[in-house]
Amino acid sequence: MYSKVNSCSIVGMNGVPTYVEADCGAGIPGFVMVGNLSSSIKESINRVKSAFKNSGIELPFTRVTINIFPADLKKDGAGYDLPIALSVLKALDIVGDEVDFSEYGFVGEIGLNGELVGINGVLSIASAFRDKKFKGIILPKDNEQEALVIEGLDVIGLSNVQELVDLLSSKENFDNFRRPVRANMKLEEEKYDVDFSDVAGQAFLKRAAEVAVAGNHNIIFSGPAGTGKTMIARRIPTIMPPLTRDENIEISKVYSIAGLLNKKSPLMSRRPFRAPHHSITIQSLLGGGIYPRPGEISLASSGVLFLDELPLFSKAAIETLREPLEDKSITLTRLKGLYEYPANFMLVSAMNPCPCGFYPDRNKCKCSPSQIRLYQRGVSKPILDRIDICAESSPVKFEEITGKNIGEPSSEIRKRIIAARKIQQERFKNCKKTKYNSAMNTSDIKKYCELGPDEEDFLKQVFNVKKLSARTYHKVLKVARTIADLAGSKNITIEHLSEAANYRGLEEKLFSESIV
Amino acid sequence: MNEIERKINLSKTYKITMEEDNYPVGLKKIKNPPPVLYYRGSLPKPDKPTVAIVGARNASEYGLTTGRAIARELARQDIQVISGLALGCDTSAHIGALDVSKPNFAILGCGVDTCYPTYNQDIYSRILDCGGGIISEQPDGTPAYASNFPMRNRIISALADAVIIIEARLKSGSLITANYAIEQGKDVFALPGKITDTLSQGTNDLIRQGAFILSSIYDVLDYYNVSFGKKMEPIKLDKEKLSYEEKLIYNAMEELGKDSHHIDEIVQKTSINPSRCMIVLTSLQINGYVESNTPSYYRIADPPYYA
Numbered sequence: 001m002y003s004k005v006n007s008c009s010i011v012g013m014n015g016v017p018t019y020v021e022a023d024c025g026a027g028i029p030g031f032v033m034v035g036n037l038s039s040s041i042k043e044s045i046n047r048v049k050s051a052f053k054n055s056g057i058e059l060p061f062t063r064v065t066i067n068i069f070p071a072d073l074k075k076d077g078a079g080y081d082l083p084i085a086l087s088v089l090k091a092l093d094i095v096g097d098e099v100d101f102s103e104y105g106f107v108g109e110i111g112l113n114g115e116l117v118g119i120n121g122v123l124s125i126a127s128a129f130r131d132k133k134f135k136g137i138i139l140p141k142d143n144e145q146e147a148l149v150i151e152g153l154d155v156i157g158l159s160n161v162q163e164l165v166d167l168l169s170s171k172e173n174f175d176n177f178r179r180p181v182r183a184n185m186k187l188e189e190e191k192y193d194v195d196f197s198d199v200a201g202q203a204f205l206k207r208a209a210e211v212a213v214a215g216n217h218n219i220i221f222s223g224p225a226g227t228g229k230t231m232i233a234r235r236i237p238t239i240m241p242p243l244t245r246d247e248n249i250e251i252s253k254v255y256s257i258a259g260l261l262n263k264k265s266p267l268m269s270r271r272p273f274r275a276p277h278h279s280i281t282i283q284s285l286l287g288g289g290i291y292p293r294p295g296e297i298s299l300a301s302s303g304v305l306f307l308d309e310l311p312l313f314s315k316a317a318i319e320t321l322r323e324p325l326e327d328k329s330i331t332l333t334r335l336k337g338l339y340e341y342p343a344n345f346m347l348v349s350a351m352n353p354c355p356c357g358f359y360p361d362r363n364k365c366k367c368s369p370s371q372i373r374l375y376q377r378g379v380s381k382p383i384l385d386r387i388d389i390c391a392e393s394s395p396v397k398f399e400e401i402t403g404k405n406i407g408e409p410s411s412e413i414r415k416r417i418i419a420a421r422k423i424q425q426e427r428f429k430n431c432k433k434t435k436y437n438s439a440m441n442t443s444d445i446k447k448y449c450e451l452g453p454d455e456e457d458f459l460k461q462v463f464n465v466k467k468l469s470a471r472t473y474h475k476v477l478k479v480a481r482t483i484a485d486l487a488g489s490k491n492i493t494i495e496h497l498s499e500a501a502n503y504r505g506l507e508e509k510l511f512s513e514s515i516v
Numbered sequence: 517m518n519e520i521e522r523k524i525n526l527s528k529t530y531k532i533t534m535e536e537d538n539y540p541v542g543l544k545k546i547k548n549p550p551p552v553l554y555y556r557g558s559l560p561k562p563d564k565p566t567v568a569i570v571g572a573r574n575a576s577e578y579g580l581t582t583g584r585a586i587a588r589e590l591a592r593q594d595i596q597v598i599s600g601l602a603l604g605c606d607t608s609a610h611i612g613a614l615d616v617s618k619p620n621f622a623i624l625g626c627g628v629d630t631c632y633p634t635y636n637q638d639i640y641s642r643i644l645d646c647g648g649g650i651i652s653e654q655p656d657g658t659p660a661y662a663s664n665f666p667m668r669n670r671i672i673s674a675l676a677d678a679v680i681i682i683e684a685r686l687k688s689g690s691l692i693t694a695n696y697a698i699e700q701g702k703d704v705f706a707l708p709g710k711i712t713d714t715l716s717q718g719t720n721d722l723i724r725q726g727a728f729i730l731s732s733i734y735d736v737l738d739y740y741n742v743s744f745g746k747k748m749e750p751i752k753l754d755k756e757k758l759s760y761e762e763k764l765i766y767n768a769m770e771e772l773g774k775d776s777h778h779i780d781e782i783v784q785k786t787s788i789n790p791s792r793c794m795i796v797l798t799s800l801q802i803n804g805y806v807e808s809n810t811p812s813y814y815r816i817a818d819p820p821y822y823a
Contacts, residue, residue: 079760204779204812207790360810362576362715369573369603373635394778461802483791498789498798502779505811 003090006105006134007068007083008125009075012292012332012339013212013253015121015128017105018075020068022087027063031088035068038076038291041084045504047110048085055114055161057094064088074336080110082139085161095165099174101138104154105129108140114161118142120259121267123252126150138167144180144258146266149249154181174503188262188269192238197409199235201396208391208503210413213239214420215482216333216436218325218347218386220310222506225357229350231314233306236348237271238410241418243302250342251302256295272303274345278312285317286324287341292332298322298341307349311378318380321347325386346385351379361395376510388438388475390506420485437482442474449477449492458494462501469508476500526644529628529656530555538562542674546700550653550671556628557649560621560675565740566596568672568697569612570690571605571707572681576715578775580608581685581809582707583819586680587612590735591620595740598623598675600668601636601650605690610639618650623672625664628652632660651675654756666692673697678739680705680730684718691718694727703739705730753805761788761796766805769816776813 002023008015031045046065052059066084068075089095107125109117118140126147129137136154137147144157156179158164167177181307199206205221209232212219221229243251247366252268256260262269276285276296287295295306307313324330324343332339354372358364367375421436427448434444451459459476462468468476477492480500484492532539532553541562543549553559560566560605571579583605588595591613591629599609601622606791613620622643626632628650631640643650653671654664669692673679679697681704684690697704709716723729730736758766769777779797783790797814800806807817 125687201780201784203783203790204794360577362574363713366574370633370635390811392810394780394812458802462798465801466808495795498795501798502794502812505808509811 001091001092003087005083005087005090006102006129006412007080007107008105008128009073010077010121010124010257011073011337013124013257013294013341015125015163016070016073017128017132018070018073020066020083020087020106022064022066022084022091024062024064024091025116029063031064031066033066033068034071035066036071036074038074039069040078041075041080042057044078044081044084047081047112048088050112051081051085051110051114051161052088052303054112055165057089057161057165059088060092062092064091066245072105074291077119077121078109078117079107079121079125081110082106082164085110088165090167093234095168098170099168101168101422104134104156104233105132105134105137106139107137108143108158110161116140116142116158116160118263121253123149123256125262126153126155127249127253127256129153138164143185143265146252146261148180148182148185149252149266151182186265187267188265190242190270192235192270192410194230194235195238195410196235196413197407199228199231199407202393205229205391205393206407206413208237208389209233210239210417211479211482211486212236212389212462213346213375213504214417214486215388215424215438215478216346217388217438217482218232218477219349219389220384220392220506221348221350221391221393222353222386224309224359224395225352227393227396229393230308233275233304233308233348233350234273235410236304236346237273239413239417240271240303240346241414241421243268243271247302254341258294258299260299272300273306274300274304275306275308278307278309280313280317282297282314282317282320286320286330287332287339290334291336292334292339292341294341295330297321297343297345300345301342302344303346304348305345307347310349310383311375311408315378315380318383322382322386325383342430349387351376379510381507384507384510385471388479390504391503392506416486419488420482423485423488437478437485440478440481445474445477449481451477451492451497455492455494455497459497459501462497466501466505467508468501468504472504472507476504479503528556532559540675542566542676543671546670546674548670549674552655553651553653554628554655555649555651556618557644558647559649559651560596560598560619564594564596566598566676567576567736568598568676568679568693568782569605569609569682570669570693571597571609572684572688572690572715572718573602573604573606573610574715575604575683577709577809578709579605579715583608583682584612584615586682586730586736587615587620588615590736591618592616593737594618595736596620598672600624600665600672601632601640603633603635607639609637609682610636610643613648614639614642614646615813617646619646619773621649621651621675623675624650624652624660625654625668626652626660627654627656627658629656630658630660654671665689669693670696670700673700673702676702678703678736679706679738680707681719681722681727682707683709683715684722685714686717686721691722694722703728705736737800753773758800759796761792762800762805764788765793765796766800766816769806769814774816776808776810776815779812779814782814 005020005275122143127150138156141157147155328344330343353359354367480492480496483496587609597613598619599606631637706719706722706727707730769771806814808814
């Protein structure tokens with residue numbers, strides 16, 4: 001007897017439909033598995049056999065050949081246990097023809113006791129089935145909430161192998177099987193445990209963060225240790241606009257593939273904030289492995305990638321961020337194929353002014369000028385080139401920490417940011433690539449950041465007195481555009497330019513010819 | 517052709533022995549003058565006053581900015597500045613003189629063909645370009661041995677008519693220079709600092725021992741009795757021209773003191789929101805009322821001097 005069951009593999013972010021075939025016939029009893037399989041799938045048959053035994057299903061002595069196609073795709077992962085089990089049952093006629101499941105997809109892992117175990121990447125798999133116009137998906141109960149997110153699929157969650165046999169034993173059983181209700185989907189509400197009102201003082205840094213988020217500009221905080229750089233960075237997701245559904249599904253897919261999705265909620269409840277340690281390798285930053293998994297930049301997509309102590313990161317790792325910062329995605333090339341992951345993150349970084357963190361307070365800082373320079377030069381210049389806003393934190397005074405005046409809550413700041421983002425949406429509605437002010441290219445800047453003669457003149461003077469390098473010209477214009485949007489102003493005025501110029505200067509300081 | 521010739525001449529090392537006429541007079545007078553002196557560019561002119569400005573390598577912002585300003589104003593009055601090309605205060609002294617493109621001189625502890633620290637390569641060539649010189653008692657090819665540096669300090673003080681110590685910890689190379697200067701009968705000026713600043717303990721100690729207090733650049737200029745033609749006056753900044761907000765912020769900064777202040781401090785003092793503060797500060801900066809050496813920090817600008 002021959003059988004065929006629909007299943008799915010994950011390549012990069014997307015599910016690719018695959019088919020599990022089984023055929024039984026004469027020969028030495030046993031199982032043969034073919035079809036370009038990884039070892040985790042080859043082991044699958046042993047799990048399935050034990051699961052059958054422990055579920056009270058007896059297998060006859062025949063030779064079963066199992067094939068998974070298309071054969072040119074290397075298959076990996078634990079999700080093939082369920083389709084393999086079903087194909088064997090069907091081929092051996094233990095499951096009959098009562099129910100037509102040719103338009104259902106099957107994924108799931110099986111334990112030796114016959115219990116079905118949840119797998120990673122169900123969001124991607126379910127949307128692949130939907131795109132394939134399948135009627136539904138049958139998978140472990142653990143994953144049913146996640147599959148429900150994709151609308152238009154009949155989702156059936158199973159607890160064990162016995163339930164699978166029961167489900168497919170008659171049309172009546174199949175139709176009456178309990179299904180999760182989409183309306184009862186348990187979506188967690190957006191909630192952050194931090195808020196901007198926790199930050200006392202640092203008014204300048206907070207304003208810089210607001211401008212950065214409004215235009216989706218990358219930002220670097222520099223300043224002495226313990227002044228609240230990290231504290232503010234952690235609060236940046238709280239002022240970003242709430243996740244849209246599309247964004248949420250996209251980022252939830254990444255988390256699902258990485259196996260990091262909260263089991264209680266099928267979708268992300270908030271924007272990601274990823275703060276990898278500075279010892280991170282290229283592979284864990286970009287994504288890696290023989291069958292790549294998303295790296296930190298993809299996990300931070302739609303949210304914040306926070307690099308604390310930027311000069312301490314390995315230069316090789318940091319330099320790899322260049323392309324993702326431009327393309328907003330990362331393509332990993334491996335022997336087995338190309339894997340593409342989103343990398344649409346906002347880069348927030350922080351650095352101390354010197355190894356000990358106290359420079360320029362020379363009573364505390366004993367670092368030599370060359371140590372300081374070496375440390376500061378640890379920052380990659382090409383990456384600094386992609387950071388529009390630099391903000392220096394102020395040494396916190398005791399009164400500021402203990403001060404009673406509570407800062408503005410995140411919700412208030414967010415209102416202003418949403419308004420500024422709306423203006424940008426309107427501005428770039430006909431652009432394919434550009435969505436925010438930060439993504440403007442030279443021709444966009446010419447078009448949207450037009451300056452009057454007075455402003456032009458003023459900007460020249462500012463560059464002169466602040467000794468800014470010419471290459472920062474466009475960054476000042478982009479940031480000024482965002483500040484104007486925050487103020488609801490159509491034109492960029494001298495005031496907007498003044499403020500924008502205050503977010504520059506770090507580059508000149510770090511890479512100037514001398515410390516004086 | 518001239519330009520190329522000039523460049524070639526600047527990269528030549530000259531040698532001068534004690535017997536020759538233009539061997540610096542100041543050096544002949546000391547106990548152990550170097551028998552041979554190597555230099556690139558030129559030697560300090562004997563008919564012009566010369567001041568040495570030295571100080572700590574790990575200098576504070578106070579030392580760096582003051583050192584630079586003093587060197588600049590002295591150089592503007594055609595006083596030759598000499599220093600040791602080290603990082604920190606020495607560099608700021610050279611840069612101060614270079615700000616007004618006046619000849620200044622660097623005394624090295626290694627051969628004059630070696631720029632030590634290499635980081636100052638740019639300053640090294642700018643010194644030669646503006647008619648100054650690089651001087652050492654070590655022949656070309658001598659690396660920067662630490663043991664040579666205290667010895668070169670005696671040349672710094674010997675070549676100068678007066679020595680200014682910007683910042684020094686107790687027990688530091690700058691105090692060695694000061695001691696040589698005292699031994700050689702030169703006048704020593706010390707920049708006073710807070711008694712709590714370790715970087716000013718050395719200079720404050722010098723003052724206690726009888727060094728001149730350097731409270732303004734006039735202290736040195738008066739000492740030289742330099743005639744200006746007419747007396748130098750700082751330009752009075754007209755505060756009346758300022759807008760209400762500008763005045764508010766400028767006054768607040770005056771109250772906070774002359775150091776650099778972070779925008780946050782000004783925000784706190786005036787209760788003007790940070791965005792507005794940045795706008796006003798930028799306009800003050802463009803009009804020369806305040807200056808900014810570090811991003812996000814502002815200080816009240818020294819008014820420019822007019823002769």
